[in-house]
Amino acid sequence: MLKQSLKNLLATWLAGLLVVLPLALTLALLAWLVNLLAKLLGPATLLGQLFAVLGEPLTNNALLAYWLGTLLLIAAVYCLGFAVQRGLKAPLNKLINAVLGRIPVISKLYGLAERFVALVDKQEGAADISAMSPVWCFFGGKGAAALALLPNPKPIVIDGRDYYAVLIPTAPIPVGGGLLYVPTDWVKPADMGIDAFTSIYLSMGINPPQLPAQTDRAKTTSVDS
Incomplete structure (x- = not known):
């Protein structure tokens, strides 16, 4: 009886934790960004001292x-x-x-x-980043997957093989990253817009990509219920 009561209490507490956790993670991410800006632009930094000179x-x-x-x-x-x-x-x-x-x-x-x-x-x-296409890059053809941007759908030929140029951003600041040339058969279209793509990187993966299979499963569950 006591064991069952403890399980019920734990289940209720976990249910509340799952509701609070996204908010807590969001606030933690905002705190990290504010702290980063303070380190870059705060009164003690070089730029901060320049701002102070303007106001002196x-x-x-x-x-x-x-x-x-x-x-x-x-x-x-x-x-x-x-x-x-x-x-x-x-x-x-x-x-x-x-x-x-x-x-x-x-x-x-x-x-x-x-x-x-x-x-x-x-x-x-033509240089508009919103015109780029989100894609999945499967390294090795079936290995690790990376969410990237395809700036140009036209492949180039390197050593007799077709390659795409893809941009792989960094999280949570997606303005940086790397430019890679990968075989075209490693690249698959990602069924999402540029806004969803940016949201995934800004949240450092907390917001998962909504894959078609997941969306269909969610719809099926909703209809069944």
């Missing part, structure tokens, strides 16, 4: 100067975006390229950053 003319308080400088920088970026929307993008790019293009190392870094921004900017047309 307005106050003698170091922390308040940091936040005022941050707000001033945000406002400046907004004004720059407003100018770009009014047709000043081409002249500004021309001016920046003319200045930075004369500095060998910096010009290379700026060119790389500019190409990356063009990749994720939907207004750049």
Whole structure:
């Protein structure tokens, strides 16, 4: 009798845990992201000190100067975006390229950053990341599976064999990753949109991919019930 009561108590507690666990994991992920931003942009960092310098003319308080400088920088970026929307993008790019293009190392870094921004900017047309197709890569043909992006459905021939170029992002920040060329018979389409693809990587796998077989099983269970 006591053993059965303990089992019931444990089952009830586990049921509550399963409800709370997704929320707890989500809050933990948000805390990790906030901590990462604090390490990159906090008052003690190099960028944070730059923000503080911008706010120092307005106050003698170091922390308040940091936040005022941050707000001033945000406002400046907004004004720059407003100018770009009014047709000043081409002249500004021309001016920046003319200045930075004369500095060998910096010009290379700026060119790389500019190409990356063009990749994720939907207004750049062919380089739109949303136009890429999510795919499954089965290494070895039947081995480990990786969720990747197919930027170009046209294969290339390497040593007499057809290969696809695929991008495999990193989690939970999917803007990085690796570019691999894999045999075409290792690549299968993934039945999902780019939003679902991004959600899986941002959640570090907590949000599982909804495979067609899983979806059909869920529908069958719902109909039977």
